Amino acid sequence: MDFTLSPEQTQIREMVAEFVDEEVVPVASEIDHEDEFPRELVDEMADLGLMGMPFPEEYGGAGLDYHSYALGLEEISRGSGGLGTVVAAHISLAGNMIYEFGSEDQKTEYLTPLAEGDDIGAFALSEAGAGSDVPAMETTATLEDNEYVVDGGKLWISNGSVADTVILFAKTDPEAGNKGISSFIVRPEEDDGFYVEGTEEKLGDKGCPTAELRFDDLRLPEERRLGDEGRGFVQALKTLNGGRITIAARGVGIARAAFEEARTYAGEREQFGQPIGEFQSIKHKLADMDTKIQAAKLLMHKAADNKIRGEDYIKEAAQAKLYASEVSREVANEGIQIHGGYGYTKDFPAERFYRDAKLNEIYEGTSEVLRNTIGDRLLG
Numbered sequence: 001m002d003f004t005l006s007p008e009q010t011q012i013r014e015m016v017a018e019f020v021d022e023e024v025v026p027v028a029s030e031i032d033h034e035d036e037f038p039r040e041l042v043d044e045m046a047d048l049g050l051m052g053m054p055f056p057e058e059y060g061g062a063g064l065d066y067h068s069y070a071l072g073l074e075e076i077s078r079g080s081g082g083l084g085t086v087v088a089a090h091i092s093l094a095g096n097m098i099y100e101f102g103s104e105d106q107k108t109e110y111l112t113p114l115a116e117g118d119d120i121g122a123f124a125l126s127e128a129g130a131g132s133d134v135p136a137m138e139t140t141a142t143l144e145d146n147e148y149v150v151d152g153g154k155l156w157i158s159n160g161s162v163a164d165t166v167i168l169f170a171k172t173d174p175e176a177g178n179k180g181i182s183s184f185i186v187r188p189e190e191d192d193g194f195y196v197e198g199t200e201e202k203l204g205d206k207g208c209p210t211a212e213l214r215f216d217d218l219r220l221p222e223e224r225r226l227g228d229e230g231r232g233f234v235q236a237l238k239t240l241n242g243g244r245i246t247i248a249a250r251g252v253g254i255a256r257a258a259f260e261e262a263r264t265y266a267g268e269r270e271q272f273g274q275p276i277g278e279f280q281s282i283k284h285k286l287a288d289m290d291t292k293i294q295a296a297k298l299l300m301h302k303a304a305d306n307k308i309r310g311e312d313y314i315k316e317a318a319q320a321k322l323y324a325s326e327v328s329r330e331v332a333n334e335g336i337q338i339h340g341g342y343g344y345t346k347d348f349p350a351e352r353f354y355r356d357a358k359l360n361e362i363y364e365g366t367s368e369v370l371r372n373t374i375g376d377r378l379l380g
């Protein structure tokens with residue numbers, strides 16, 4: 001059993017960490033405060049190849065293995081949870097849908113600009129009445145002559161208002177339940193009938209716009225369908241399984257940031273004539289925080305390792321995402337506690353980590369739904 005990262009993994013992690021320390025950490029509070037899509041940072045990340053980390057070079061990607069990508073995403077999320085979501089939605093969800101299920105032509109035309117970071121991607125699955133219950137979606141795509149006519153709407157779509165390519169799920173056979181869902185490539189700038197209704201005001205995850213989308217007589221040529229009709233539900237589940245590894249990475253990244261901030265503060269803040277870190281209760285908190293982070297990391301590495309080895313990773317990815325998400329929220333909570341009153345104010349980033357961490361327990365499978373997934377795998 002080897003717990004060390006490969007030279008390539010170490011290299012990518014160090015490269016991204018340096019970028020994050022120099023370019024992201026200094027503006028993270030500003031991103032949080034202004035809640036605007038950080039276009040300049042995204043352009044810089046594109047120049048470094050970070051917007052297409054796991055895709056082959058022939059499609060404009062950096063050709064990294066998925067494990068290296070997860071490590072990169074952990075570092076980005078350590079700097080800004082919102083930026084972590086921007087990249088995860090763009091790569092793990094939108095880009096991966098085209099990479100895994102697209103035709104050669106679709107990969108060349110739509111994946112390449114995503115991987116090069118010229119285009120931004122979004123993944124539009126959830127609806128007002130269909131979050132965990134995906135087959136309850138009501139958006140329809142009806143084939144008329146050689147084009148699909150799409151009507152309906154989507155909610156909570158990360159990058160939805162800034163995306164150049166949106167992967168859209170709709171029912172092509174409303175009577176067929178989850179076997180009647182298909183996926184499509186939508187180009188908001190080119191396709192009439194695509195509307196951004198607005199963006200959500202959120203607790204955290206600032207900088208990543210979470211949009212409500214509406215489709216009104218949106219017409220898509222048949223060539224925009226990804227794979228066969230009726231495969232959309234299976235495609236979405238497969239994509240979300242891989243995505244969960246990177247949401248685990250986001251959790252670990254935010255938890256590490258919260259821990260480091262708390263550790264520094266514990267060494268500097270004095271009460272009763274000594275640094276608070278010398279009180280056993282604070283030392284134990286830090287010990288528990290780091291122990292949980294190390295355990296979450298191992299689950300994340302195990303799931304990523306299974307994926308790149310071609311082994312089954314559904315349970316591992318669900319466990320990694322579940323645990324890292326809960327650890328992230330718990331560690332961020334203790335981080336605030338260690339900061340005392342200052343932790344509850346915006347003078348320190350402790351409260352931002354807490355707000356960013358909470359989202360992990362909700363998107364790409366709530367913690368309750370992940371426990372169902374894990375339980376189902378355990379019980380067959």
Ligand SMILES: Cc1cc2nc3c(=O)[nH]c(=O)nc-3n(C[C@H](O)[C@H](O)[C@H](O)COP(=O)(O)OP(=O)(O)OC[C@H]3O[C@@H](n4cnc5c(N)ncnc54)[C@H](O)[C@@H]3O)c2cc1C
Binds near residue numbers: 156205362363
């Ligand atoms: C900031 C943000 C970004 C998002 N980004 C995207 C995106 O890019 N693309 C996208 O498609 N979606 C996105 N989502 C949507 C997200 O995936 C859903 O919010 C999530 O799947 C939960 O669905 P819901 O909100 O409808 O909650 P519900 O499904 O209504 O769940 C409500 C509660 O009931 C529980 N519950 C539901 N079903 C079960 C069950 N079977 N067993 C046990 N408990 C259950 C849930 O765990 C939860 O506690 C985003 C959401 C947010 C908040």
